[in-house]
Amino acid sequence: MLRLCRQKNERGKGNDTLVTTDFCLEGVHFRRDWHPPDAIAYRCLARGLSDIAAMGGRPVAAFLSMALPGNLPRNWAGRFVQSLIKTGESHKVTLAGGDTAESPHGILLDIIILGAVPRGGAILRSGARPGDGIYVTGELGGSAAAIRQLDKNPASKIDPSDYPRHFSPVPRIAVGRAIRERGLASAMIDTSDGLSTDLAHICEESGVGAELQQDAIPRAIVGKHSGQVDLELALHGGEDYELLFTAPPHKRIPRRIAGVPVTRIGQITGGRKVLLVDAVGIAHKLEARGWEHFRK
């Protein structure tokens, strides 16, 4: 969740405050047998930072509410918090505080990120217009591909470094900021729920439709054999934390922004439908089937 906060008594120049709050719950958002403490720290922080990135914002401080079960191995909390601080620092975010409690069941984390954006400058989800191009950063489906492997194999058989987008996602903060500073986007969101669901959010809030070109969607290359993920994972797999944005037709969008590849995958339309045009040119309705959090 992300929210823009403008304090009533502050006028003129300055910043708007951005606030994100996101639960990371054991058995819902991560599994202790699948995810080492440092991966949980990466994923936990990426959820909030990516939301700030999608508004073109700059993260300012992080807060963590953490409830731990009594039977947790002693070094777990230390490893987790150390990773969280280190990961935060790499994004220039200070872990400024939080709350601790004992959990009756499982590890419970709630990460709060405070961010800033120049007053009135935040990129919203509601600005897409018919004719705008649709763009995505990086590749899609890499995180969900890891879940698929973890579902089939013991975690010990999976090398986290084969699935960096799942185990150590890097939020696109510099990209989001560059997009805002250069005035490129009419609307933006991060791909936390999956392309089909996140695009549906933009369309709904902008009151428009969309048409995606199936062949244009950049599918992640993952695993030991470096294969491309299925189209299904690229369309509906979540937690890639890439940026999905729209841009007016007259804007020249570079192929890379802040070092990250940017791909045009379709365009905004005047209707309210979201369509996927396949390799032979036939348009299919694209349902929002964004990845739901896995369960134990």
Add this chain to the structure above:
Amino acid sequence: MLRLCRQKNERGKGNDTLVTTDFCLEGVHFRRDWHPPDAIAYRCLARGLSDIAAMGGRPVAAFLSMALPGNLPRNWAGRFVQSLIKTGESHKVTLAGGDTAESPHGILLDIIILGAVPRGGAILRSGARPGDGIYVTGELGGSAAAIRQLDKNPASKIDPSDYPRHFSPVPRIAVGRAIRERGLASAMIDTSDGLSTDLAHICEESGVGAELQQDAIPRAIVGKHSGQVDLELALHGGEDYELLFTAPPHKRIPRRIAGVPVTRIGQITGGRKVLLVDAVGIAHKLEARGWEHFRK
């Protein structure tokens, strides 16, 4: 937890941002068989708002992360959120957003309050000096008295209106603000953990000791027979959400601030000990035995 946040690029006049995050977990901070949804909303919001009050701040917005178990009765969430919004409004706080998730076990709530205080004006815990008077608002022990009754009796036998400080605590926002605006306090905290523990926090952060007069401590009057609570509850019972502050000797402290009674209960000393002087004038060491959250 409470934290003061100053954005680096903002200089001169304006506000400092205050951020609080507090878990409210079923079985740790509340019990569903003891607390109706509206009481949980009151208590949840009071935790964060009281922290803001203790810095002399003004709450700006509230955010809620809420994870609910699948088997929760349908109308629970509606009643809880409605109470939270209504209670927030009575303190001029908008519920600005939040995160929702499914909980694997029990109701999980994390409340985040964003507040503001004029730059550099927040009252901290670290300003108490030897010779300062120690003051507390309202009465102490009323919330813990309710827990004691709930422990002994079925919840149906308890009338919540007999224990307002437990079931519907009102944070002392106007009092905290008046204390800041009139420059009365050298240090301040809220009594969320209990007098003995919260006073110990002030002493530790200020590098001082304290001497309390046992007879001066305002004990809550609760229950059907309107009895005064035990000294133990007033000393160590938590969650009364009163304000505990220190003031230099030359400050004249009114008997009421913003309509709430204020009582002088002792004074700050130069040592590092916290002492309780009993009715016959003998000083005892006061251990910080603040109320620990009850368990199922």
